[in-house]
Amino acid sequence: MSDAHKIGIIGGSGMLGRAIAHALLDRMALPPSDLWIANRSGSRAGFEQFPGVHVTTDNALLCDACDTLILSVPPALASDIGIRIPGKLVMSVMAGVTLGELQALTGSDRVVRAMSSPAAELGLAYSPWVASPGVDATNRDHVTSILSACGITDEIGNESHLDHFTAMTGPVPGFVAFYAECMIDYAVSAGIAPAIADRAIRQLFFAAGAMLAHGQASPADHVQQMIDYAGTTAAGLTSMKNAGVSAAIAEGLDAAVEKARTLR
């Protein structure tokens, strides 16, 4: 990778910033010396095995050294980063910070608003993004290669949908962990040993995740197949649907989306 692709992550030592940094080092083959991290503490925790990575407490120094900036500080602290970088490509993974706010915060007209997740470290994140009109085709390719190193990515057309992804795919394992917890609690209440219940349900979610990720059948296809089979799962699904579980899930996701819109 050439000097034209030095990448700086403001907040790169945080949970998400560090996951993205490791994705870039591991899967985009970014040389450590082309990666800059900025934070307030100067901590280089998580980068001990990469002594070549630059760590600074000076956000402006990072911006001078890098061509692409990734902003990954908590949304409530976004206005503290104090940078003016007109003309530079800026990507943000901060929940709820709009393209307009990113332009005002940085002075750049080349801004990208993305959502990702700490699963980036394993190359398993889903990272949708939108870009301001100033982001050209070369920039878009660069954004795609950065977010592809984190997992799967899509450029989406509607900025407000990023609030939905912030609620649904930003938190990993997020709501899926809640469903797994419900199943473990149910198994334990039936007298199954907690360790066995835990092991069984983790394996169920591992297998289900792999089947849903890689198989041809959509989730709706799987549900229909189980209903058509008319066995134990169909009985359970019918009961859950009659109990209003789908509406309760939609209501919960609505609350999460609303929270994503009011984080700053």
Ligand SMILES: NC(=O)c1ccc[n+]([C@@H]2O[C@H](COP(=O)([O-])OP(=O)(O)OC[C@H]3O[C@@H](n4cnc5c(N)ncnc54)[C@H](OP(=O)(O)O)[C@@H]3O)[C@@H](O)[C@H]2O)c1
């Ligand atoms: N974690 C997730 O699951 C997740 C998922 C989707 C999106 N996000 C988004 O990712 C962003 C980061 O979240 P996180 O969970 O990674 O937060 P975090 O673990 O609290 O990390 C925040 C990072 O920002 C640094 N920081 C804070 N203020 C700074 C400043 N003024 N200048 C430079 N660095 C600063 C912190 O280091 P110091 O304390 O040393 O300054 C730390 O490296 C948030 O906007 C969040 O909405 C997170």
